Amino acid sequence: MAIEVLVPPLGTTVDTVTLVKWYADEGETVQKGEPLFTVETDKATLDVEAPASGVLRRVTAHPGDILQALSVIAVIAAPDETLAEKTGVPPSPTQIISPTPVSEASRAATASGKRTRTFISPRARRLAERHQIPLAELQGSGPDGAIIERDVLAYLERSVAPAITPVAQRMAEQAGLDWRQLQGSGAGGRITREDIEHALATPRSEAQPPVSPTMAGTVNTPIEVIPLQSIRAAIAERMVRSHTTTAPVTLTAHADATALVALRQQLQQDDIDVSYNDLFIYIVARALREHRRLNASLDGDTIKVWQRIHIGLAVDTERGLLVPVVYDADTKGLTQLAQETRILIARAQAGQSTPAELNGSTFTITNLGMFGIDSFTPIINPPECAILGVGRINRQAVAIGENIAIRQMVWLSLSFDHRLVDGAPAARFLRRVVQLVEGPHLLMA
């Protein structure tokens, strides 16, 4: 009995995935439970296991194809089994969407002699596998458009960034300088502050794109053309959706975090290593318990006020912005939060997040304090109601009564969707967050 190979549904927001590669070729024997193919969602790549043991047959999807969730992309059958004509096996009860137009189109294209598969030379494949490069990200420049070694090398050159000291990186980013193009002069080729200063002082050095004669005219050419796909495309789509469909308002408040800083130091002295992110997740989750309307989503014509509080944490990764989720954050202690966020952040930065780790948040926190940002207007992570932006914690002179004191101050920026909640309740929520930041002892009350 032939078993269909289905594209798995991967969470609520993912309905198409990109096929990255097959682990087995058509006609090869596969074992149930072993990885059969790799797909890339808008947020993560993951392996899908073979649903049965047998021979992989009737493969209709190829690396690079966009696939509908639950579509049939192959069958696993006995080698001598006779498969039904046309699209093969009758639809199983689990099949919701019929075979996708993509596979039909590719079949038609094959029949008309046009190649839809991307070829890769053995040498290039070897190199790509050694560096774990997803083949779908490679552009072929060889004979017949095949991916050859130079394409993999070009990819590696683009993606391997040189080492840089934190100071130099901050300087470069502040100056808008693409430090990845620089040659480092520090230990082990590390880019140092001097390299950045030198590059900034000599704008026509080799660190900069070559100055062409057209520079004087009006013609401009891009230094780099980045295809809007995968994570970048997902981010773009979400940001536009947020910007065009929500009614965002941003409230800002200046909070005295001196007690919070002291609390963190105290915890660290007691060997409990928590980050400010963990503290803010802890505070926000508990404040949301009292301000349920901020822990809500708009779903069509209804506002769903969620029972459980799942906090998304915006993480900057090489692949782009990812938002791993701490489930039931209001029920977890600081030690547990710290453990979970450490793992979630590491996995996000390694590109290993599972769809489950990236779905289901009901409120998001984004922290730009490490970049020296004071306050900003965060964009709401749809379909959520609100997002809290955390700025840097900075020593400032403030008036305490009739005296001036040095305090650890932080700007908090709350963006909320005015369609779901009005300004006053949102302000009350932010005031409560400020209260808890300034008096963390209240968390015990």
Place this chain on the structure above:
Amino acid sequence: MALMTIAEALRQAIREEMRRDPRVFCIGEDIGIPGGWGGAFTVTLSLADEFGHERILDTPISELGFTGIAVGAAIGGLRPIVDVQYGDFLFLAMDQLVNEAAKMTYMSGGTVKVPLVMRAPVGATRRGAQHAQSLEAFFTHVPGLKVIAPSTAYDAKGLLKSAIRDDSPVIVFEHKLLYGSKGPRKEHGALDATGEVPDEEYLIPLGKGVIRREGRDVTIVGKLLTVYRALEAAERLAQEGIEAEVIDPRTLVPLDKELILESVRKTGRLVIVEEDNLTGGWAGDIAAIVAEEAFYWLDAPIKRVSAPDTPPPFAPVMEDFYVPSAERVVQAVKSLFQ
């Protein structure tokens, strides 16, 4: 050091070996007749003056007959060097070479040796279909035969001396356009393969190839004339930024497989150039070896540049089209880079 053509270098090799070993003798058609050319391409010219007609043996036109004589003499303990005027005539001697010489050592359980050298000119040189073939693949296919194909004077002398001292039957393919034959035997379109040959004795072991030109982008394997076509192509490709590595195996059996594999592992691309017909040729065999043993190093399909699957044509313009040119090699290489 002396500058020599390949014909002169071969002659020098035969002379030295005949002086060194009284068992060595030459046999063939018109190789020593007074006033003759010294074989079809002057290799044995004047050797009869030194060694006499008993060791430079002229025969009637009877390839099967004199090859049989040579095989018998070799089995009996002599070391014959047999000369066919054109490699094409080897077909007449096929039974002696393939059924007797190649198999005798195996059939006798190693007790019988056949130390025979068969010299055969190959290549299309305005003489039509029956005096133009490149026959290497017919003989690389036969177990028990060794096959050498020298493309320089230095190699010709060193390899022939090794072949004469080898206890197996060795077929020596010599390209007519590379001999450097002079006078009436000067060939139309001949290349100058004159090169330095040391005065002191040297041998080149059978089974060792050479890199004629180093490069990082593509490996071109040629033999005999096509080594020069490949080198010319490499020069042109270099002007376009493609650095070709040109390999001359020199010995076809036993093959210096590792030299080719190592080069392909470096460059990731392979083009094989030969003058033989495409189908069933030697180039296909090299392609198969690399596909089997260095597949994962390949960055492009393997290309063969060969003669078409027709007999060599007689009309000069057609022959020029038929024999792989440097331009065809250039095009084949460029197709691997798109």
